[in-house]
Amino acid sequence: MxxxxxxxxxxxxxxxxxxxxxxxxxxxxxxxxxxxxxxxxxxxxxxxxxxxxxxxxxxxxxxxxxIGFMVTEINENGFVKVSPCGGIDARTLADTLLCLQHNPDITGVVCCMPPHLSDGKEDKAMPTDKIWVDFGLPYDEVSKLISFGDMLTFASKPANLLNGRIVAxxxxxxxxxxxxxxxxxxxxxxxxxxxxxxxxxxxxxxxxxxxxxxxxxxxxxxxxxxxxxxxxxxxxxxxxxxxxxxxxxxxxxxxxxxxxxxxxxxxxxxxxxxxxxxxxxxxxxxxxxxxxxxxxxxxxxxxxxxxxxxxxxxxxxxxxxxxxxxxxxxxxxxxxxxxxxx
Missing domain, CATH: 3.40.630.10 (Zn peptidases)
Structure with missing residues (x-):
């Protein structure tokens, strides 16, 4: 094998x-x-x-x-709030691509503040109680696909590095x-x-x-x-x-x-x-x-x-x-x- x-x-x-x-x-x-x-x-x-x-x-x-995330809220604009399920390195979350466990083809991106609009306070690691995910859909549509308690996880894929190393x-x-x-x-x-x-x-x-x-x-x-x-x-x-x-x-x-x-x-x-x-x-x-x-x-x-x-x-x-x-x-x-x- x-x-x-x-x-x-x-x-x-x-x-x-x-x-x-x-x-x-x-x-x-x-x-x-x-x-x-x-x-x-x-x-x-x-x-x-x-x-x-x-x-x-x-x-x-x-x-x-x-490790992953659980859906805890969907706001009126369709943004999905999640809480960590296991230990997450919050420093790496901004702009991360996540996918639904039960349907990995449905992906969203963790919301982050552009540096041009930031006053510097957002430069620190994202608080885990303020993680919102953008699936690109309004509330009526996203609520048909995503429910409270659904699990999300990282959408990144395994890849080869040099010298026998791998990343995943x-x-x-x-x-x-x-x-x-x-x-x-x-x-x-x-x-x-x-x-x-x-x-x-x-x-x-x-x-x-x-x-x-x-x-x-x-x-x-x-x-x-x-x-x-x-x-x-x-x-x-x-x-x-x-x-x-x-x-x-x-x-x-x-x-x-x-x-x-x-x-x-x-x-x-x-x-x-x-x-x-x-x-x-x-x-x-x-x-x-x-x-x-x-x-x-x-x-x-x-x-x-x-x-x-x-x-x-x-x-x-x-x-x-x-x-x-x-x-x-x-x-x-x-x-x-x-x-x-x-």
């Missing part, structure tokens, strides 16, 4: 947080090549792979929802989903000590519902959460200035994560010549691991992140090689029996 084509198809799917169905259909299509045990419930997908008779279960989680909306976290699909491909026809459950979870960007309920349902012995984290770019200082694209996935080291799992992932990467980087976080990770670690009686959990630039915008950037290496790292960890194989 071509990794870039997989990522592009996933990123073209709708699936705003709470309305994940279109993306789940795409993911199910790809995962069905590697398992016939797939269930979709409450906006999340679970696929069972590996040794289905094992009494040892590892949960692999990647959230499948994307919702690479957070469709690239993580792609890595788990690739992991399922690598595990196919391999004997493993684990029952492997892939959870493509809902609503991470809003409440973490899919990870909370999914982890409670599975009661796994271990879990690996795959998400994105920050890569270096101009003017970034501190630790993340050292994280590079195309240098491998980031293995998180955190006080809430299982130390043995993080060490084992690092050892596997070294032994299998898989490039990797370390990401130390003193407390919460900001990923679904924060929910899964405290699910039920507690789950030993690790986090592997794909380096990304321009997070929570319409044009996020990653290296395709980092997705492949994330899949390899997790697959090899599972093949080696994990951190508790004695």
């Amino acid at each position: 071509n990794t870039k084509e997989l990522i592009f198809e996933l990123c073209c799917a709708m699936g705003v947080s709470g309305r994940e169905e279109p993306a789940l259909s795409v993911a199910e299509k790809f995962l069905s090549d590697y398992t016939d045990d797939i269930k979709i419930s409450n906006g999340s997908l679970m696929a069972v792979c590996g040794n289905k008779n094992s009494d040892k279960t590892i949960l692999l989680d990647a959230h499948i929802d994307r 909306p919702c690479l957070d976290n469709r690239c993580g989903v792609a890595s788990l699909v690739k992991c399922a491909e690598l595990l196919k026809d391999n004997e493993t000590d684990y029952k492997v459950i892939i959870l493509l979870s809902s609503q991470e960007e809003t409440f973490g519902t899919g990870a909370k309920t999914g982890a409670f349902t599975v009661e796994a012995d271990e879990s690996i959460v795959v998400d994105v984290s920050f890569a270096s770019q101009p003017d970034v200082s501190g630790f993340y200035s050292s994280i590079e694209l195309n240098k491998g996935p980031m293995i998180c080291i955190s006080s809430i994560l299982n130390k043995e799992m993080s060490k084992s992932l690092e050892s596997v990467a070294k032994n299998k010549n898989i490039p990797y980087q370390l990401e130390p976080i003193a407390g919460r990770t900001g990923t679904n691991a924060d929910h899964i670690t405290i699910s039920g009686k507690g789950v030993k959990t690790a986090v592997v992140s794909i380096p990304q630039r321009y997070m929570h915008t319409q044009n996020e950037v990653i290296s395709v090689a980092d997705v492949d290496n994330t899949a390899k790292l997790i697959a090899e960890y599972i093949k080696c029996g994990g951190a508790f194989n004695d």
Whole structure:
């Protein structure tokens, strides 16, 4: 399976947080090549792979929802007011093209003040409670097409950059989903000590519902959460200035994560010549691991992140090689029996 084509198809799917169905259909299509045990419930997908008779279960989680907007008002002139559904970088919103989730052919542009008419007060990031969208229609027409509660998201499309990089909306976290699909491909026809459950979870960007309920349902012995984290770019200082694209996935080291799992992932990467980087976080990770670690009686959990630039915008950037290496790292960890194989 071509990794870039997989990522592009996933990123073209709708699936705003709470309305994940279109993306789940795409993911199910790809995962069905590697398992016939797939269930979709409450906006999340679970696929069972590996040794289905094992009494040892590892949960692999990647959230499948994307950020977007919900329609909250339509004024008398046909302008549509929306509220963010998930974290939006408001600095990038002015003049952004958005589309309706249920009909992507209907597009509108986020209203913005021309600089010629501005007194300078509009030069700051747009307040999220003042986002209006222009669909080019009067009230009578727009109200026939758009209703309260409808979801919108970025209309930008995936594209190639140079040097193996790609740009797309919702690479957070469709690239993580792609890595788990690739992991399922690598595990196919391999004997493993684990029952492997892939959870493509809902609503991470809003409440973490899919990870909370999914982890409670599975009661796994271990879990690996795959998400994105920050890569270096101009003017970034501190630790993340050292994280590079195309240098491998980031293995998180955190006080809430299982130390043995993080060490084992690092050892596997070294032994299998898989490039990797370390990401130390003193407390919460900001990923679904924060929910899964405290699910039920507690789950030993690790986090592997794909380096990304321009997070929570319409044009996020990653290296395709980092997705492949994330899949390899997790697959090899599972093949080696994990951190508790004695």
